[in-house]
Amino acid sequence: MSGLCGWVSTEPAALPVEDMAASFAGGRTPRCAGHGLGAVALAAGPEEASLYHQDGLLIVHWGERVEALARLWRTHGARACAALSGHFAFALLDERRGEALLAVDRCATRPLYWQMAGRSLLFASSSEALARHPGAGRELDAQAVFDYLYLHAVHGPGSMFAGQRRLAPGECLHLHGGRVERIRYWRMRYTEHAAEQAPHTELLDALSCALDAGAERTGAALMLGGGAAGTLLATLLQRGAADPLRSYAVGFGSGGAGMLARARAAARKAGSRHREQTITAGDAADAIDALIQACEAPCGDPGAVAMLFAARMAREDGCTHLHGAFGAAQLFGRGRYAGLARTNRYERLPAALRQLAIEPLLFGLGARLPGTFERVRTRIELSMAPPLARLRRRNPLLAYGWAAMFEPDFLELLDPELPAARQEEAWWLAQARSPANRAIDLSLQGDLPCRIVPAFAAACAASNLEPVLPFLDDAVVAMAARLAPRHKLGRGPRRLFAQALREVGAAQAAHSACVLPFGHWLQSDARLRALAYDSLSDLAGRRILRREFIDLLLARRLPEDPASHGQTVWRLMMLEGWLARARRDGFRRQPEQRQPEQRGAGRCGAEPDSAALVAG
Incomplete structure (x- = not known):
């Protein structure tokens, strides 16, 4: 495991900074540094992260080119974030200016949590590490628990611990003049009417650029699922590698035989050294505890079981990094919310057929008939609803009923409508007009950085591997933003990747995913x-x-x-x-008490914390 942490404060330290890093150091001695404005700790290999300390400037930086970040800060201040590229997370403390800056990259591939504790700003790449500080507290957030069950992940800006905040994709936190300011330095802006002639060549160029950034790594490894994105990635990795690519596939009993066969064919065509494993229910039972220990928050993605076994195979072969095609589905219209952009097939039928035959039968004579009639009525009603209404009605918590599912005392501590309200806000704040691009943005702001990427990172961390996500490289993300919506709807993504696979001479692959x-x-x-x-x-x-x-x-x-x-x-x-x-042990209301004023917390832009909870 690895990570970074520290604080910005002129007050005496409440604990040694290395104690705060103990939750992610994994027994290693972290690199630590400090000055009059604060202290930082870093547990990571020198090729992955850097600790910079010169002329009163202290930077703990996950990524590359920390010297370039130092120059940009001295020249442009907080605007330096907009000029950065690649995957990164950093904390910068400038003793001379009396300022600090926290930031994550455009896809938040590395998390960074923060919290104000009096006049101190605490930060860490792990919510557990942040909670180790005496000023942070360890009260659980009931709203976060509900959000996890509603959204299948703890979406930002909160975490499982009350009071903590997580930086969103493309966001930074600037401490200056005794106050903190959240700044969205980047948002994805979509092109709605692009006139590209060969989008598959743009995809190949962008993905090749992403892979060239890590070309110095030897012995590349890839989790291969037999899908189009993974097959394309395997072909490009093998084409540019000095050593043979190692690929790994994980199947699930007889139901995963087709997926393993596709992965085997893709590996054979690419020329990689391929290994595969078929896991059973017993293997899943063994993996549960490992995932619980490795995950930062409860893991809502059962696919993490396959990620864990692929990472274990890679580690057995001596690999240090594992590539994954995660993010491709979300960027190119095949993600969890892709159905929100699909047109209503029912309304394509002739109006006379709908009004004179189907609707009188289903909603007139058969209005009270159960079974098939009821299911068809439900499907039609759902298809005709607005996108966000469809998303809400498909949520299993709504079907279960909140009052029947949760204890009344627990429901009093939260707002059950808040997750849906945040999704609606994200939908309308997207810099896009088409439903296809709005659905993609919804995934990029929540599902991808909060559920999928953490699951893959946790599986890799459990096997001491570093995750690599080429489809979340800046070049690929920018290419997806320029892509016209028609390439992200229906069979558009399938055609796009099929053309790219033909261009590089790779085996054609299916887009269907194998579910655990x-x-x-x-x-x-x-x-x-x-x-x-x-x-x-x-x-x-x-x-x-x-x-x-x-x-x-x-x-x-x-x-x-x-x-x-x-x-x-x-x-x-x-x-x-x-x-x-x-x-x-559980939840109970915290006794009412006057909270001390948090100095330096003005203009932070965060909504009020939900009810704080303590162990009962």
Whole structure:
């Protein structure tokens, strides 16, 4: 594991900065430095991160070219962030100016948390590290727990700990004149009417540029899933590598045979040294604890199991970095929210057919008929709703019912409408007009940096590997922003990648993803089922969920629909595991007390904290 942390304060230190770094140092001695404005600590290899300390300027920098950052800061101040490129996260403390700057890259591939504690600004790449500081506190945030179950991840600006804030993609925090200011130095701006002639060549050029940035690494390794993005990545990596590429694929029993076959064909065509592994329910049960220990927050993505086994194979072969094609689906219209941009197929039917035949049958004579008639009515009503209404109605928490799912005392501590309101705000704040680009921006602001990238990073960290995400390189992101919406709708992404694969002579690949059959494994494997029952039984004692809901979920809903309800069981198991790791017993209201004024917190731009919670 690796990370950075520290504080900006002129007051005496509350603890040694290396103690704050203990949660991510992994037994290594972190590099530490300090001056009159604060202190920093860094636990990472010298090729991944740097510690700069000259002329009163102290920088702990995850990324490359820390000297360039120092020059930009001296010349441009906080505007230096807009001139940076690549993947980075840094904290800069300038003793002479009395200023500090925290920032993350345009996709927030490295997290950075911060919190005001009196007149001190605390920061860390891990929320656990930040919570180790006595001024930060370890109260859990009930709103974050609800958001995790609603969104399948803890989306920014908060974290699982009350009072903490996380920098958003393309955001920096500037401390100057005794106050902090959140600045959005970059936002993705989409081109709605591009007239490109050969977008696949632009994609190849951008991806090649991203891979050239890491060309000095030897022995490249890739998690290969048999999809078009991974196949294209394998071909380009092998073409520019001095040593043979190592590729790894993970399948799930008989259902993953097709995916493994596609990955095998792609590896054969690319000429990589390929390994594959078929995992079972027992392997998934073994992986759960490793993911709980490695993840910064509860892991809402069951696909992290496959990531973990791919990382383990890479580590066994002596690799130090693992490439992944994550981000391609989100950038090019195949992500979780892609359905919001699709046109309503029902309205394509002739008006006479809809008004004279279908609607009188479904909503007239068959209005009260259950079964197939009810399902078709629901599908039509959902398809005709606005995009954000469709997104809300498809959320499983809405189907379960908040009152039936959560304890009343827990619901009083939060706003159940807040996650949907934040999604709506992100939708309308996107610098785009088309639904296709708005859906992409929704993924780039939340699902990608808060769920997918952390899952891959945690799987790599558990095997002491560094994750590499070429599709989130600045060149590829900029190319996706220029791409016309028609290439991100329907079969547009499939055609785009098919043309790129033909251009480089790679094997054609499918776009369909293989989903971990966690719910079906719960039904067939006694050990995994016992683990789930014990975990959810412990969770029921924390006064978050109603025990009646958990009993109904396991006894009736899971057998009826293992695919969807199995995902819910996974998220609840990971929540309980994380709470057990944090040694939290439950929630109760914190006694009312007058909070001390936080000096230097003006203009921070953060919304008020939700109710603080303490262990019960």
